[in-house]
Structures are given as structure tokens and as C-alpha cells.
Amino acid sequence: xxxxxxxxxxxxxxxxxxxxxxxxxxxxxxxxxxxxxxxxxxxxxxxxxxxxxxxxxxxxxxxxxxxxxxxxxxxxxxxxxxxxxxxxxxxxxxxxxxxxxxxxxxxxxxxxxxxxxxxxxxxxxxxxxxxxxxxxxxxxxxxxxxxxxxxxxxxxxxxxxxxxxxxxxxxxxxxxxxxxxxxxxxxxxxxxxxxxxxxxxxxxxxxxxxxxxxxxxxxxxxxxxxxxxxxxxxxxxxxxxxxxxxxxxxxxxxxxxxxxxxxxxxxxxxxxxxxxxxxxxxxxxxxxxxxxxxxxxxxxxxxxxxxxxxxxxxxxxxxxxxxxxxxxxxxxxxxxxxxxxxxxxxxxxxxxxxx
Numbered sequence: 001x002x003x004x005x006x007x008x009x010x011x012x013x014x015x016x017x018x019x020x021x022x023x024x025x026x027x028x029x030x031x032x033x034x035x036x037x038x039x040x041x042x043x044x045x046x047x048x049x050x051x052x053x054x055x056x057x058x059x060x061x062x063x064x065x066x067x068x069x070x071x072x073x074x075x076x077x078x079x080x081x082x083x084x085x086x087x088x089x090x091x092x093x094x095x096x097x098x099x100x101x102x103x104x105x106x107x108x109x110x111x112x113x114x115x116x117x118x119x120x121x122x123x124x125x126x127x128x129x130x131x132x133x134x135x136x137x138x139x140x141x142x143x144x145x146x147x148x149x150x151x152x153x154x155x156x157x158x159x160x161x162x163x164x165x166x167x168x169x170x171x172x173x174x175x176x177x178x179x180x181x182x183x184x185x186x187x188x189x190x191x192x193x194x195x196x197x198x199x200x201x202x203x204x205x206x207x208x209x210x211x212x213x214x215x216x217x218x219x220x221x222x223x224x225x226x227x228x229x230x231x232x233x234x235x236x237x238x239x240x241x242x243x244x245x246x247x248x249x250x251x252x253x254x255x256x257x258x259x260x261x262x263x264x265x266x267x268x269x270x271x272x273x274x275x276x277x278x279x280x281x282x283x284x285x286x287x288x289x290x291x292x293x294x295x296x297x298x299x300x301x302x303x304x305x306x307x308x309x310x311x312x313x314x315x316x317x318x319x320x321x322x323x324x325x326x327x328x329x330x331x332x333x334x335x336x337x338x339x340x341x342x343x344x345x346x347x348x349x350x351x352x353x354x355x
Contacts, residue, residue: 013094014044014064016114018105019053021073022199023259023278024302026053027167027285029099031144033062034165035151046091048108055259059169069108076104085111097150098122098129118150143302166305167285171267172260179265183253190223190270190350193288195279196240197233197254201324203296204275206334208236212243213339214273214346219249223350226269228262228279229254271349273342276302284309289349291342295334296321310345312337 015036020026026049036045044064047057050071057066067088071077081104089112096109098119106128109117118131126132133154140146148162180187196211198204215225227237227250237254244250257265262279266272267286274280274290276297283290284306292304294313298320303311313319314337318328326333 012042014046014091015040016088016093016096016109016112017045017047018096018098018100018109019047019049020099021050021053023053023056024281025143026056027169027278027281028144028302028305029147030060030062030167030285031162031165032097032099032147032151033060035148037062039151056169059260059263061170081108082111084108088112099147103128120146141300144305167281169263169282169285171264171286176264176268179261183251185226185251186224191268192218192223192225192346192350193266193269193272193283194225194227194240195229195272195274195277196227196236197229198275198277199232203323203326203331204277205236206275206293206295206337208239209243210339211240211273214343215240215244215250217339217343218346218350219247221347221350225250226265227252227254228257228265231255270352271346273346280304289352291345293334293337293342295319296323296326312342312345
């Protein structure tokens with residue numbers, strides 16, 4: 001597959017991908033599965049994932065099967081990895097691709113005895129990977145570029161047509177109808193999704209005051225608002241609701257939905273406002289007209305991958321810093337990015353949804 005020694009016996013052999021632990025990274029990793037499926041239409045593609053991101057494989061047509069890694073983020077569990085690796089060795093994989101850069105993420109393919117193990121060098125992984133790639137950040141500036149290049153031989157041209165492989169999550173119309181009933185989501189008007197959380201840290205979270213301002217403008221213009229997020233986003237979502245005066249047109253579903261619920265809910269929204277987060281990448285992958293607000297990070301590395309997406313950020317000499325919390329303790333890159341700058345883009349998308 002990735003080396004000149006590939007032979008015909010590999011044509012039907014499975015490929016194991018060690019996938020990302022973060023939701024947004026997992027969505028972006030679909031570029032790799034699409035490329036692999038293009039190159040090898042008959043080979044099974046299995047993806048090893050933690051519980052948090054495993055459900056997403058059911059919405060990726062290219063993936064044959066998801067395999068759960070029952071270890072928390074950052075947890076080693078060496079004996080468990082060894083045992084799972086030995087069990088997976090029975091599947092006869094000929095190739096493994098390791099997307100995370102950690103040493104522990106490369107252990108299982110080695111334990112499974114997979115002949116070709118591909119990945120970037122990362123944490124001194126020479127003895128675990130035998131198809132080691134060296135990252136050229138200038139040539140591969142985005143995360144999707146880095147994922148995609150691992151599908152091809154090391155001698156291939158690394159500048160490939162990534163736009164041919166952008167993430168596209170499948171949706172479930174029956175599930176969408178059931179969600180609308182379960183959560184009393186109005187379907188007779190435009191819906192604005194607000195995603196105020198970001199698991200990475202507060203330096204990626206636009207202030208709750210600003211999200212509430214957008215919500216008020218949206219309902220005043222005749223729209224309904226849904227607030228979406230996971231259990232870790234409940235506090236900031238409740239703050240947004242409180243600042244909206246508990247308006248019934250602002251429906252808070254944060255912490256009440258599964259990851260696949262959110263995929264299907266975002267797909268029928270007229271627009272979404274998101275931080276640089278996993279839900280931003282989901283919104284882009286289901287084609288929701290999106291306004292993405294960036295703080296400590298940059299769209300030059302992890303952009304929303306949809307032509308309908310608009311990125312808004314405040315230019316400052318200190319950003320992007322890629323920090324979880326503001327090292328200067330002022331958060332001006334987000335606090336100084338006012339709702340007045342964001343609302344026109346949101347309103348334009350909502351008006352299209354009202355037609």
C-alpha cells in the first residue's frame with residue numbers, strides 16, 4: 001500500500017486507522033478515509049477510536065467499522081492496549097495509519113503485528129512506526145493536509161486535491177423528525193444554532209454575553225434559537241439562556257443530546273454560530289451555513305471545511321497563541337470581537353432560510 005513492496009495479497013487486507021480523540025479532529029480525518037476508499041475501493045477501513053468520537057464513524061460512508069479504545073484521553077493502560085492489539089491481530093490488517101502524534105497511540109498497531117505502520121514521527125516513535133513521515137509544516141499547513149498525505153506513498157506528490165475529499169457526514173431524516181418532536185423544535189421558521197462551548201479551553205470561547213446578544217437579535221427578527229453542546233458546555237449555555245431572559249424562543253439542548261443527535265439537529269438548522277470547536281466542524285460537514293468565531297487559534301490550521309462558512313476573527317499581535325487560557329489575561333481577541341461584527345453574516349444566512 002504505502003511502499004514498493006505492496007503485493008496482490010494486500011488487495012483485500014484491512015487497513016486500521018488510529019483515529020483522533022477530539023471530535024473536530026475526527027471529523028477532519030474523514031479526508032483520509034475518503035482518499036483511502038478512492039485508492040482501495042475493496043479494502044476494509046476500520047478506525048480505532050475512544051468512546052467520545054466512535055459514534056461519528058456511523059456517519060462516514062467510507063469507514064467499514066469502528067473499534068473502541070476503552071481508555072480516557074491521555075490514559076496509557078498499557079496492558080489493555082497490548083491485549084486489544086493481540087485480539088486485533090486476528091483481523092489480518094496489512095496497514096495501519098496512526099493519526100495522533102503521541103507515542104501511546106502507536107503502541108497498539110505494533111502490538112497487533114501490523115506489517116506497515118505509517119505516521120508522522122511524533123514522540124520518538126521510530127521503533128513503533130516503520131513508515132515514518134517527517135512533517136513539513138509549510139508544505140502541509142492544515143491538519144487535513146497532514147491527514148490526507150498519509151493515504152499515499154511517501155514518494156507521492158504531497159500537494160494533492162484535498163477539496164475532492166472534504167468531510168461530508170451522513171444524516172438520518174427519520175431521526176431528525178423524531179428529534180424535532182422530542183425537543184419541541186419549531187420547524188416553521190428559521191433556526192439558528194449557537195454552539196458556545198469549546199472543550200479545548202476558554203481562549204477559544206466567545207463570551208456568553210456576545211452569544212446572548214446574537215440570540216436576542218435572532219428572535220427579534222422572527223427566528224428560533226437552539227443552544228447546542230455537550231456536558232462540559234452546560235454552564236456557559238445556562239449563562240447564555242439567563243442573559244436572554246429565559247426567552248422560550250431560545251431552546252437550550254446543551255447536555256441533553258448525543259453526538260449523533262447534534263449531527264442531525266445541525267443539519268436542519270438555517271445557520272450556526274460556533275467557536276473553533278468540534279461542533280463547528282460538524283456543522284461544516286453537514287453543510288449548515290456557518291459563522292465561525294476564532295480566538296486563540298487560527299483558520300489557517302483548522303478551518304471550517306465548507307464553502308458557506310465565514311470566519312470572523314480580531315487581528316491582534318498576540319494571536320494566534322494556541323493557548324487554552326489567555327496568557328495576557330485579557331481575552332481581547334474574543335471580548336473585543338463584538339456581536340455587531342458577527343450579526344450581519346448571521347442575519348444574511350437566516351434570511352435565506354426564511355425564503
